[in-house]
Amino acid sequence: MPESTEEPRLPAASLVAFISRALTKVGLPDADAATVAGLMVQADLRGSDGHGIFRLPQYVRRIRAGGLNVTPQIRVVQEADAMALVDGDNGMGHLVMSRAAEVAVEKAKRSGIGWVGVRQSNHAGPAALYAMMPLKHDMIGIYMAVGSANHLPPWGGIDLLLSTNPIAYALPALEEPPLVLDMATTVAAYGKVKTKAQRGETMPEGWMIDYQGKPLTDPRRADEGFLLPIGEYKGYGLALIFGLLAGTLNGAAFGRYVVDFNRDDTTTTNTGHVIIALDVARFSPVESFKRGVDSIVRDMRASRRMEGVERILVPGEQSHAIWQERSANGVPVGPALRAELDKLAAALGIEPLA
Amino acid sequence: MPESTEEPRLPAASLVAFISRALTKVGLPDADAATVAGLMVQADLRGSDGHGIFRLPQYVRRIRAGGLNVTPQIRVVQEADAMALVDGDNGMGHLVMSRAAEVAVEKAKRSGIGWVGVRQSNHAGPAALYAMMPLKHDMIGIYMAVGSANHLPPWGGIDLLLSTNPIAYALPALEEPPLVLDMATTVAAYGKVKTKAQRGETMPEGWMIDYQGKPLTDPRRADEGFLLPIGEYKGYGLALIFGLLAGTLNGAAFGRYVVDFNRDDTTTTNTGHVIIALDVARFSPVESFKRGVDSIVRDMRASRRMEGVERILVPGEQSHAIWQERSANGVPVGPALRAELDKLAAALGIEPLA
Numbered sequence: 110m111p112e113s114t115e116e117p118r119l120p121a122a123s124l125v126a127f128i129s130r131a132l133t134k135v136g137l138p139d140a141d142a143a144t145v146a147g148l149m150v151q152a153d154l155r156g157s158d159g160h161g162i163f164r165l166p167q168y169v170r171r172i173r174a175g176g177l178n179v180t181p182q183i184r185v186v187q188e189a190d191a192m193a194l195v196d197g198d199n200g201m202g203h204l205v206m207s208r209a210a211e212v213a214v215e216k217a218k219r220s221g222i223g224w225v226g227v228r229q230s231n232h233a234g235p236a237a238l239y240a241m242m243p244l245k246h247d248m249i250g251i252y253m254a255v256g257s258a259n260h261l262p263p264w265g266g267i268d269l270l271l272s273t274n275p276i277a278y279a280l281p282a283l284e285e286p287p288l289v290l291d292m293a294t295t296v297a298a299y300g301k302v303k304t305k306a307q308r309g310e311t312m313p314e315g316w317m318i319d320y321q322g323k324p325l326t327d328p329r330r331a332d333e334g335f336l337l338p339i340g341e342y343k344g345y346g347l348a349l350i351f352g353l354l355a356g357t358l359n360g361a362a363f364g365r366y367v368v369d370f371n372r373d374d375t376t377t378t379n380t381g382h383v384i385i386a387l388d389v390a391r392f393s394p395v396e397s398f399k400r401g402v403d404s405i406v407r408d409m410r411a412s413r414r415m416e417g418v419e420r421i422l423v424p425g426e427q428s429h430a431i432w433q434e435r436s437a438n439g440v441p442v443g444p445a446l447r448a449e450l451d452k453l454a455a456a457l458g459i460e461p462l463a
Numbered sequence: 464m465p466e467s468t469e470e471p472r473l474p475a476a477s478l479v480a481f482i483s484r485a486l487t488k489v490g491l492p493d494a495d496a497a498t499v500a501g502l503m504v505q506a507d508l509r510g511s512d513g514h515g516i517f518r519l520p521q522y523v524r525r526i527r528a529g530g531l532n533v534t535p536q537i538r539v540v541q542e543a544d545a546m547a548l549v550d551g552d553n554g555m556g557h558l559v560m561s562r563a564a565e566v567a568v569e570k571a572k573r574s575g576i577g578w579v580g581v582r583q584s585n586h587a588g589p590a591a592l593y594a595m596m597p598l599k600h601d602m603i604g605i606y607m608a609v610g611s612a613n614h615l616p617p618w619g620g621i622d623l624l625l626s627t628n629p630i631a632y633a634l635p636a637l638e639e640p641p642l643v644l645d646m647a648t649t650v651a652a653y654g655k656v657k658t659k660a661q662r663g664e665t666m667p668e669g670w671m672i673d674y675q676g677k678p679l680t681d682p683r684r685a686d687e688g689f690l691l692p693i694g695e696y697k698g699y700g701l702a703l704i705f706g707l708l709a710g711t712l713n714g715a716a717f718g719r720y721v722v723d724f725n726r727d728d729t730t731t732t733n734t735g736h737v738i739i740a741l742d743v744a745r746f747s748p749v750e751s752f753k754r755g756v757d758s759i760v761r762d763m764r765a766s767r768r769m770e771g772v773e774r775i776l777v778p779g780e781q782s783h784a785i786w787q788e789r790s791a792n793g794v795p796v797g798p799a800l801r802a803e804l805d806k807l808a809a810a811l812g813i814e815p816l817a
Contacts, residue, residue, distance in 0.1 A: 189745050191545030192575030221546030222578045226746055249708070266766030266775045278704045288707070290700040322769060340693025346644040346778040349763070350632045353642070354603070357755040358746050364759050391543050392580055392712050401711040405718050409703070412620030415676060421620045424700040 118439030124150045127462040135172045136179035145203040153440045156431035157235040159300025174374035191220040195227045202233025210242035217386035226359035227382040232257040236277035237291035243386035250279040251385040255356040258369040260336045264345035274351040283399035289425030294348040295336035356381040472793030478504045481816040489526045490533035499557040507794045510785035511589040513654025528728035545574040549581045556587025564596035571740035580713035581736040586611040590631035591645035597740035604633040605739040609710040612723040614690045618699035628705040637753035643779030648702040649690035710735040
């Protein structure tokens with residue numbers, strides 16, 4: 110497991126409490142602050158270090174700059190038996206998406222599937238969190254989003270017109286952990302670049318190139334190049350399609366209208382997402398499907414291996430193991446992040462992370 | 464456009480007529496033979512040379528061996544407002560999927576979206592054909608399938624437990640051609656390997672590796688290695704998820720239960736697919752969405768380019784151009800393919816391709 114064992118650990122509950130303090134201080138209602146804090150720390154627990162408490166200073170900055178509505182009226186603006194369009198009223202993405210996932214599950218209960226498009230939302234953290242929400246209803250979840258900053262040109266181009274637009278799928282299993290694939294359409298997600306920069310590490314070749322097409326490995330120079338899509342034109346195609354489905358179709362920003370939320374704290378981002386819930390029971394007895402997933406997972410794991418490969422993994426297996434380990438031992442909070450969070454506590458006049 | 468200008472051209476209507484003759488001769492009802500022939504030639508017209516008339520000898524071989532039902536009772540076996548499960552009764556995949564797409568569109572008209580799972584089907588040609596079916600109803604189409612032979616191991620493994628499980632998305636535009644992304648989850652689809660072998664060409668590095676991890680570029684040695692997934696573990700993850708959604712969830716074959724239809728003409732393949740139709744009008748005025756797609760497409764095309772790049776493409780643009788060109792000038796049928804089709808005509812006692 111890729112843990113920096115030197116980093117001090119803090120219990121998840123402390124992180125949740127700290128995030129809640131910070132968010133209520135800047136105006137979120139208690140219940141909403143708790144919901145957002147819980148989801149942000151789920152990201153940390155699952156090893157999505159670029160999407161958890163790491164993002165708190167940025168969220169607070171945007172809220173204090175007036176770029177985000179702390180008391181949004183999140184509502185369904187259009188609906189049919191199996192779809193809905195949710196307007197997030199510029200609220201925290203975590204709140205908007207939690208509501209959208211509920212609507213998708215309700216629709217799927219009635220009609221077999223619920224497809225919910227979302228506009229006027231904001232950055233919501235890792236895709237997996239939302240794809241996993243239907244799981245407890247024995248449903249399959251699928252999530253797509255327009256990323257919150259453009260770091261990808263069309264294939265062959267150099268203008269940053271696309272984000273890493275991610276997709277996540279979550280499928281329930283019986284004895285195995287759920288199968289959860291959460292992937293950017295780029296080789297690396299931009300959050301990973303930011304984490305590398307914060308840790309003073311270099312990036313492997315293949316993550317980014319500069320405008321002359323040369324490999325870019327210094328994450329502090331990220332502005333001088335762009336991310337590479339998976340499978341070349343295929344990843345570009347996926348980023349484009351997910352952007353149209355999560356953005357354009359919902360009346361959310363996509364393409365040159367995407368606000369770079371890393372540089373701009375005030376302009377409404379109008380972030381778009383899609384959450385789909387699919388009711389397994391409509392297709393197959395639930396236990397039989399879950400047993401089928403287990404069986405496929407075990408067949409993959411039992412494959413003969415290439416030389417040097419110790420274990421065959423399935424999507425979500427590493428995140429699940431990290432989640433178990435961090436739930437038991439706490440979330441690593443390195444010195445750089447710790448310093449930022451202490452600075453934030455001082456600026457807000459709240460009790461620091463303990 | 465990647466055309467071999469030396470190859471003789473034949474009008475699409477001749478190909479359709481020839482395929483219809485062959486399929487009725489082996490027992491398909493006239494109307495069904497015409498449907499399949501029309502779709503196969505659409506594949507040729509769009510440049511999917513590995514999925515059109517090229518496949519006819521194989522289809523005929525399977526039908527004559529009793530591996531495919533020429534008079535299937537295709538029926539909806541489970542349904543809800545927005546989903547259905549279709550059993551193809553081991554019929555030609557083209558027929559089963561045409562019916563499934565109709566059901567998906569009906570469901571979407573009523574409920575906003577229709578998700579239709581399919582089992583007991585067969586190879587159906589290019590994914591794009593089915594994803595595009597909802598377009599004329601101003602709907603978005605999404606298609607997934609379990610491929611008809613395993614050529615991909617789990618990432619890090621060497622057992623061929625996965626196929627190139629493709630996905631296709633089709634989105635309507637206003638003045639631009641529809642946006643159509645049709646992609647295998649491997650760097651190259653296996654159909655492309657077969658086409659290379661038939662033409663006596665070598666494959667570029669990156670398509671396949673052998674069991675020792677060395678590049679494999681001779682398509683005649685395809686049995687000695689496997690295809691590479693896009694984005695390494697990401698493409699593997701997508702192939703796995705699409706297989707579970709199109710296969711396991713529908714009670715169709717996936718993983719080690721996939722029948723290699725290139726080697727086995729008699730065993731029922733129990734091929735699984737998914738077709739989704741999403742009604743644009745439920746989200747946005749149709750013309751406004753289509754205008755939005757046009758605008759995004761034009762923004763991509765207008766991007767500044769990397770040195771040496773002549774034109775920025777969007778998904779489906781090349782296939783659309785090939786379709787226009789071949790509709791006007793005919794479909795290229797090279798000498799090797801022509802010889803095979805003449806042999807088939809003689810064996811069936813039907814009039815050859817004219």
